[in-house]
Amino acid sequence: ARNVELGITSDGYLKVTIQNPCGDNVLTLGEGELQLEAWHHIALTYSSGTVSAYLNGNTYTGQTCGSSLAEASGASLTVGASPFEEIYFTGILDEVRVWNHARNAQDIQMDMYDRIEPGSEGLSGYWRLDEESGDIVFDATPGDNHGQLNGAPERVESTVPFTMPPFITLIVSDDAGSTPTELKIGMVPDVTDGYDYWIDLYAPPAPPPPAWDAALYNSVVNDRFYIDMRPIPEADDITEWAVDIQPDVETQEVTLAWDHEELGEGSFTLTDAFGGVLFSVDMQEVDTYSFPPSFNRVLIRHML
CATH class of the missing domain: 2.60.40 (Immunoglobulin-like)
Known part of the structure; x- marks a missing residue:
């Protein structure tokens, strides 16, 4: 079972599928800013039926038919792949984070520019994807939710522009x-x-x-x-x-x-x-x- 899916459309929008007890809710959010050959920051929150997507700092919202997620017992967090063999992500991923609460826009904006502390309050999983070799992706949080690489992905040096501006x-x-x-x-x-x-x-x-x-x-x-x-x-x-x-x-x-x-x-x-x-x-x-x-x-x- 699954309850949340994220994907990027061919014209640069974020496609979000939220499964509620009332069914699937499919939302297309953004203004086409997720274009090729550039790094993009994507964050998604869900609270009481409201979906908020933050694409490179821009905020977009949508509403679902229910206020809670469908149960996803036994499901795994899958990154870069989908249930369909022919649909997968072609690109580079870095700094994957999962929180146990819906963060606000200012908190998300502040953390866009840098790595964060693994012990940050509410941080349930943090995969930096900075291992040099092997097929394990280590979770930096105390939860140790380590992941398994499948499909022979290539490790490349990160070029994420992590520089905190002098605010x-x-x-x-x-x-x-x-x-x-x-x-x-x-x-x-x-x-x-x-x-x-x-x-x-x-x-x-x-x-x-x-x-x-x-x-x-x-x-x-x-x-x-x-x-x-x-x-x-x-x-x-x-x-x-x-x-x-x-x-x-x-x-x-x-x-x-x-x-x-x-x-x-x-x-x-x-x-x-x-x-x-x-x-x-x-x-x-x-x-x-x-x-x-x-x-x-x-x-x-x-x-x-």
Whole structure:
């Protein structure tokens, strides 16, 4: 018996089959981004009938006819193959992970870029696929769910781009008891000023006011982000991020905090939306600044 199947269609979509007590649910998710000759990060969660697929950081959701998975007693986790001999995966696989809970988008995004600790909470299986020889695939978790290679696959050196970008973490909070929002900015090679699927993370639309909300606004693509990375600038170039804030009705003060040791070279300045007419803060000198909720947009400017 099986209850979850993943596959990639010939035109670059993720095909998901979820078996519930009410039958098979077949979903096709994505926008065709799973193309040939490139690494892709794929994650899937299932909770109360909702399927969420994360393809290179993009989120897609679908609904099933039931809220629980069909029982799959005696079934094995099979990677790269299917019940049909003529249908199998032709490509390279690396870093296979199984969790015992539906992770959220931010947690998934954070772990896209690096190996993780085998003892991470909720991690049920972790196959790094980094053995140099043999036909055993070792599970790095304490569960020791080791796998068996079949079909004579070839071992190749991994070229997964595992490099954690140098994030600058911004914590936006208020004095009304709202949950603080974590935003990340920074500058790395090979990105654009707009959206880059492998590193940036979209933020959902803001909830109806007066609910608390904070996100980075990118004017190039006219959208909201939790992570917004920019190209490494030339000398005298100005890089600017906008932080949009929707305060709670009881908010009297909003606070933006950061670790100035993460800032790196150049000057970082926090200003009002008018570029410093009302306030201008050298972020290298302090690590927090508070302002009234009437400032619903502040700017961070960097210059080498």
